[in-house]
Amino acid sequence: MNPRLAAFNALTAVTRGGAYTSLALKEHIPSDMPAESKRFAAALVRTTLENLLKIDYALDAFIKSARVHGSVRNILRLGACQIMFMGTKDYAAVNESALLAKSLKPQTSGFVNAVLRALINGLGGIVYPSGRNAKYLSIEYSYPEWICEKYVADFGFDFTEKLLSYKAPLSTSVRMNALKTHAAEFESSLAKARLSFSRGSVEDSYAVEGMSDIENMREFKGGLFAVQSESSMRAVLAAGIKKGDRLLDCCAAPGGKSAYAAALTDNGIEITAWDVHEHRVEMTKKNFSRLGVKNARVSLRDASVYAPEFEGGFDVVMIDAPCSSMGLMAKNPDIRYSARQQDITALSEKQRAIISACGRYVKPQGTLAYFTCSLNKEENELITDGFIEGGFGFEYVSKQTLFPHICGSDGFYIAVMRRKK
Template sequence: MNLRRISYRILTGTLRGEMPKKLIEEAYYRLGLSHAQRAFVAEMVYGTLRWLMKLDWIIDRFLERPEKLDGKVRNVLRLGIYQMDFMGSVPDYAAINECVELVKWIFRRKPYLVKPMARLTNAVLRRYQREKGRLRFPSLDEDPVRHISINQSHPEWLVRRWVKRWGVEWTLKLCEANNSPPPITLRANALRCSRDQLVEELKGEGLDVSPGRYAPEAVRIEGHPVFERLESFKKGLFFLQDEASMLVVRALSPQVGDLVIDVCAAPGGKTTHIAEMTGNLATVIALDASGERLKLIRENCARLGITEVRIRRHDASEPAEDLLNRADRVLVDVPCSNTGVIRRHPDLKWKRSEEDIGKLADLQFRILLASAQYVRRGGVLVYSTCSLEEEENEGVIERFLEEVKGFEPESVADYLPYSAKELVTREGFMRSFPHIHGLDGFFAARLRRR
């Protein structure tokens, strides 16, 4: 079984728009990969995606006409240089030889291309091996945006936005955090166990775990186990979720007996958390436009023992007439640019453009406008994103409060655990950052209807 061929195929599929996690899991089950083999493929794919811009900059230094380079060869070179620079377990000579053999395999049906493409691959990688110590990257002092963009492998448009808003040092630290593998956090299922009980259960399964820092239901785990094989997973004792995402539901503070509407619910992380916090004694209506993703909510509810969730397919940008003015709580976790979760999904850096930010902000406003109509008088709405961009966060809330009467902001401080108070802004919003708090980047605002 050739793991580099598998990695190449998954990288190629990802850059064509597919989801790397899905492709890796499909390969794991279809090909019967071992845990170590899956980990190797994941490292190759996610690592190459994480450092894609830096890898391309390096590749282009060794080509006379980089724009003419065949895309398949570029992907092999990306994988090769990633192994040489970041995977200490792979000697340079092995990475080079394997990449040359991979190129031969890729072009096996075009024999006239096999030798020239293999020679090119070998020449670029061997020259890099000899000269990498002499490469000179753009200077941080002379061109900080270009320096951070290349050295930390982030799109230049995104780096420029962040530097303008937060400054060079702040942006550099954020990008460094985005390039670090994120922690794995589990949410203890309060319907079936306490956090302490989950910790003991996981330790009994041989895992290295510790309590989370901000959310009382959070457990941090070291390593990358195959969760589906754990008895604790099969028994529905936990759900994989970042602490920042857990805190959004804490800001919503659902109560027993509430009617709660989760507007963009799939895959069900926050929906199931709401049900757990209320002991299956609130009615939760989960809406999502994707029928396929609604299946994930059903599966998660079944595994976690959640019974009081009603699942409906619905376009969140249009109000559902039968739900108007009925809800005690409404959660509006909108589609966004996902710039707060780049460390988990490095492919997002290459799938977004600056134009997306304004388009998403308009969509988010429409969804918020529709969702606000579900809130009864005295009820609460929480708006949240996993974006760091002001237009998608404060900008949407400010526009909503200007155009819609009858809602007023409430500080989330009274609803978050004491340990999470540092995440509360002066305006009373929740804001988390990977490089400051070690959490995914999230925003949450709490509004009450008068």
């Protein structure tokens, strides 16, 4: 398959079908495609999504028709991305885009050719928004304007610009599974697989280049590693889990944080893991089995519904709360375009219900750890501050927000609280 056609199919799955970028790439880039073509197709999709609003703004300067069909728009986006951001020769970007249009919608080939040639000739004359305002940030860094307005209000303009300008690395962040291997053996296995890597800033974390088809890797199947960000690992470390603890992971799937806790304690903890969806319960069980996690019970349960039989029963309760995932927008740009303010409002109500119920399962002097992969105060400080002030008998041990452009990993909120006597 032509890599540009694969990129078109993946981009369309994201922009018109609401697919996650990673899943769209996995589904639409054939496994038997040459490695160089795979890399080009994936880079083309990601770069287009990372710059989507700026690309559209530039294209709209040269499109005279009131409405362009979504398929044609995506062909133009891919062509413009190659011209504006990927260093593809102009003639190649135009010709390949016109050929793609001819194969998909033959009557639009001339239109695609004309628009992209006009873009090349007029690129230097486009006047983009400027000034210290949300419109400038939105077009320059390709984030919807409402997100820019929200972040400027919360963090200030200069900080927001640094945050939005951050480009996530293309490497895959993985955690070596100390239950099944050690550093020398793991690094040797990566080298044998001809994968370049570097150690991360958290013990047992690695940044690995060129990983693809991860689930079929021998090392993955054997449980030697899990895909996990450094921010996620830092959240588990902050919880201070120690041998002998009874741990409740009440929004557990796919189980990465509990599995890391098991590795940190050499399977010396007792894990109770819940999730509200049956298929995610099964996913967690499979991951625990693959990673060699022992002493774990995984069950179907809605963490927002209080269960009195668990009152005061755990040394540590982790709440990896369902959230907007907007701390992952640099790594997963599709989230930028699917996020909605009304979703944040609904999620915050769910988060309050979960922390109110699950906080009661912590023993006196025990630990409640609340995490999100969001930077939104409505999902973070406002939830935990409200809980602390709500008479539940907890006090802060620590709280922090990890910003991607500062920590070099996912955006995360981590709050650790202790139940008073």
